[in-house]
Each structure stands twice: as C-alpha cells, then as structure tokens.
Amino acid sequence: MDTPDTFEIFLVCPPGLEDLLCAEAQEKGFAEAQAQPGGVTVQGGWPEVWRANLELRGAGRVLARIGGFMAFHLAQLDKRCRKFPFGDVLRADVPVKVQVTCKASKIYHAGAAQQRVETALRENHGITVDAEAALVLKVRIHDNAVQFSLDTSGEALHKRGHKEAVGKAPMRENMAALMLRSCGYTPGEPVVDPMCGSGTFLIEAAEIAAGLKPGRSRSFAFEDLASFDAGVWEEMRSGGAVAEPAARFYGSDRDAGAIRMSTANAERAGVGAWCHFACHGAGEVQPPEGPPGLVIVNPPYGGRIGNKKLLYPLYGTLGETLKARFRGWRVGLVTSEPPLARATGLPWKPQGPAIAHGGMKIWLWQTEVLR
Structure with a gap:
C-alpha cells in the first residue's frame, strides 16, 4: 500500500474563524476547501502542504492526513500499524513524537494505543520515537477508525519568523x-x-x-520528511514579486x-x-x-x-x-x-x-x- 498522491489536508484555526480561513483557502486556489469545526479541509499532495504553510495567513497549523484504517482492538491496531507505509513519509534519522486521542471507540485507552503505534514504528519501520521530538504524528481513533496526521508546520504558523518583540497581550x-x-x-x-x-x-x-x-522567513517540520523536495520548495518560496x-x-x-x-x-x-x-x-x-x-x-x-x-x-x-x-x-x-x-x-x-x-x-x- 502506498500513501496517495492526493490526501486530505487540515488547516487549523481558532474556533469562530473557520469561514474566513475557508475563504482565504479558496482565494488561494486550494481544492475542495470546506470549513469544519476548528479549521478547514482541503485536498492536495505534498506541494499543497508546503504552499499552505508558506502562503496561508489565517492557518495556525497544517496537518497532512496521510491515511488510516479501521481497528477494533489493540492487537489489530498493532498489526495494521506494522504494515502501514510510514517509511514513505517518515525518515529513519528524524525522531517523531506520537500523540493519540480516542473517542467513541472500542480502543479507549490512549496510552496503550500510543505504545502499540510507537512499538510498530520502531520495530517494523526503523523510526526513532522520542517524546521530545519536534515532528509530531497525531493518531486519532474515532468510532474505531484510525487516522494518521502529521503536523507539517512545527512551530505554530502565527510565528512568522521575523517578529522578536511582543507586548503584554499580543494578537496572534x-x-x-x-x-x-x-x-x-x-x-x-x-x-x-x-x-x-x-x-x-x-x-x-x-x-x-x-x-x-x-512563511518566507522560517523553517517548517515538513522539511524533515521523506516526501520533501528541496528544489521544488526553494522555487516555491522564492517565487512572486x-x-x-x-x-x-x-x-x-x-x-x-x-x-x-x-x-x-x-x-x-x-x-x-x-x-x-x-x-x-x-x-x-x-x-x-x-x-x-x-x-x-x-x-x-x-x-x-x-x-x-x-x-x-x-x-x-x-x-x-x-x-x-x-x-x-x-x-x-x-x-x-x-x-x-x-x-x-x-x-x-x-x-x-x-x-x-x-x-x-x-x-x-x-x-x-x-x-
């Protein structure tokens, strides 16, 4: 199984501002932009992930939903994680932190689920797991559906990279x-x-x-992924008058x-x-x-x-x-x-x-x- 060329991308924003971010995503030409609670979904591949981080002013983070499967118990989660193509996206030399949330599922213990995912990453994919890692793999188990998302931004996107001084109560x-x-x-x-x-x-x-x-002045978590293309990224970042x-x-x-x-x-x-x-x-x-x-x-x-x-x-x-x-x-x-x-x-x-x-x-x- 290969990760698809086009997948769902979730643009995070403060609740109450979703429609405004959706309008910005549509204006910037992102496909199938739809407002959801807490953000906006669009469809695209890795170049769209990079462009969203670089160009969207209203997004707080960009999550790449890289795939998933159904799992009704921990043994099934373990087995399917071992077969999932994490190596298409994650690099063995870049540590990753795993975060799990469970809701309305037969797998209800987030800690036990996290342990299974981490073990599969180490043993079957040769990936280093570190609780302090900058790169975050988010695992959402909802209604027995397991969804993997990568936080491709790293530091929150309101940190533009060129603003050092902030006041007592800054506006993001x-x-x-x-x-x-x-x-x-x-x-x-x-x-x-x-x-x-x-x-x-x-x-x-x-x-x-x-x-x-x-995003012109900063770095992003996606630069440490196996799917990153430095040449395409440099062209994207330097383009535009x-x-x-x-x-x-x-x-x-x-x-x-x-x-x-x-x-x-x-x-x-x-x-x-x-x-x-x-x-x-x-x-x-x-x-x-x-x-x-x-x-x-x-x-x-x-x-x-x-x-x-x-x-x-x-x-x-x-x-x-x-x-x-x-x-x-x-x-x-x-x-x-x-x-x-x-x-x-x-x-x-x-x-x-x-x-x-x-x-x-x-x-x-x-x-x-x-x-």
Whole structure:
C-alpha cells in the first residue's frame, strides 16, 4: 500500500474563524476547501502542504492526513500499524513524537494505543520515537477508525519568523490576518491602529499589500520528511514579486516601549518603510492625509489586562475620537467584553461569532463606514 498522491489536508484555526480561513483557502486556489469545526479541509499532495504553510495567513497549523484504517482492538491496531507505509513519509534519522486521542471507540485507552503505534514504528519501520521530538504524528481513533496526521508546520504558523518583540497581550498574526479579512480590508487602503502594541495588525496589513508570503522567513517540520523536495520548495518560496503598497499603515500607542517594539518588528518584516509609528494616547489619534480606510484596534480588556471598570473611560474616549475625526472610515475593535465595545458609542453592526483566544472568548466588533 502506498500513501496517495492526493490526501486530505487540515488547516487549523481558532474556533469562530473557520469561514474566513475557508475563504482565504479558496482565494488561494486550494481544492475542495470546506470549513469544519476548528479549521478547514482541503485536498492536495505534498506541494499543497508546503504552499499552505508558506502562503496561508489565517492557518495556525497544517496537518497532512496521510491515511488510516479501521481497528477494533489493540492487537489489530498493532498489526495494521506494522504494515502501514510510514517509511514513505517518515525518515529513519528524524525522531517523531506520537500523540493519540480516542473517542467513541472500542480502543479507549490512549496510552496503550500510543505504545502499540510507537512499538510498530520502531520495530517494523526503523523510526526513532522520542517524546521530545519536534515532528509530531497525531493518531486519532474515532468510532474505531484510525487516522494518521502529521503536523507539517512545527512551530505554530502565527510565528512568522521575523517578529522578536511582543507586548503584554499580543494578537496572534493568523488571527489578525483573518480579522483584517473580516473587516473587508483591501490592499489599496490605509490602516490605522491607535493602540498598536507590537504592531501586529499593521504589519500583517502591510505584508498583504506588498504581496509578501507569511512563511518566507522560517523553517517548517515538513522539511524533515521523506516526501520533501528541496528544489521544488526553494522555487516555491522564492517565487512572486514584492510590490510597494499604494497605501500606508499608521500605529500609535501611549507606551514608548510598544512603539520601539512595533518599529523594530516592522523593520525585521521588511515593511518598515511603509509603517509609521508615533507615541501618544488613543484620544490624540488623527486620520492621515488621503483617502479613508480601516481603523482596527485591540484595546485592553478585563480578561487579559486587569480591572475592567477602569477601561470604560478609555473606550469612551476612543469612540468619541473616532466619531469626531474618522468620518468615512470603517472600524474594527476586538474585546472580550461586549459592554466595553458598547461604551464607545460607535454604531456597531450586530455582534458576530465568538472567537476562541487563549482560553477566553473574544469578539470582533465592526462598523459600516462612519457618517
């Protein structure tokens, strides 16, 4: 039995953002993209796995579902694992970590199942198993169906590889990209973030506008697989032109340390020439000259920063400032506290779906164009 040329690829994202990631995958030409709980499935082969890691801004991880079989007891799992063509994908010289989950199956003991899989890998396939290995083989046993997936990303994809400094409560890059998409961001419009922190929203927007690939600066777990083709990968990674954005990106924060961070992060990402950062409070923000665009902001909120009662005046001031000065602009605001969003007095659209973030629920609030 050979592993197929085309298989299912699962793109992981935070719950609540699946439809946005699905739209991105469709836009990027991935076949049969379908939103599922916790992510999106597409169909493809190894080049699509590599491209998903390199190009998709909204994915948190890319799992290659390399195959499976039915197993109703541990002896059957053991026997079929010994015959499964792991050697087509896994290299003997690269250690692998095995993770097993069991649900609604006759095999219900994940530890015992993990032991059988690990023994088969060692004894029949000559593969080193190490609990500390960077490469992860995920084994899901659900309704007696055993499914093998490889985490082809390694480090989570929000770690773009060029951002060293993060603030107290950072917005993950993949979430920021999907929120920009939700707000209808287009590369030709300016973006303003009046509480920019480490600059994530602006850097993502500038990279999108410039046509920069999000995974260009980092390595991936798939580079250690038997299926990896270094020549094809290098061609894929180096392809595509970088365009100077028509618009500019403006961040401000009252914390001078945040401004130093965001400036350095933008430089490392290669978008420093197009991003402008200033140190002042949100109440002092002014629209830049030129056409209107998008204001997007991730202010402090109770669950992640502290006493939320102290935040109502801050949100109120932000709302008054935007209503007075940013007519013609759209606003997106992230918070875990709906009352704080309402405290801005901004004309919000109906509340959208909850998004899972760091063990809490957050929402992206959006306005139409301010009048």
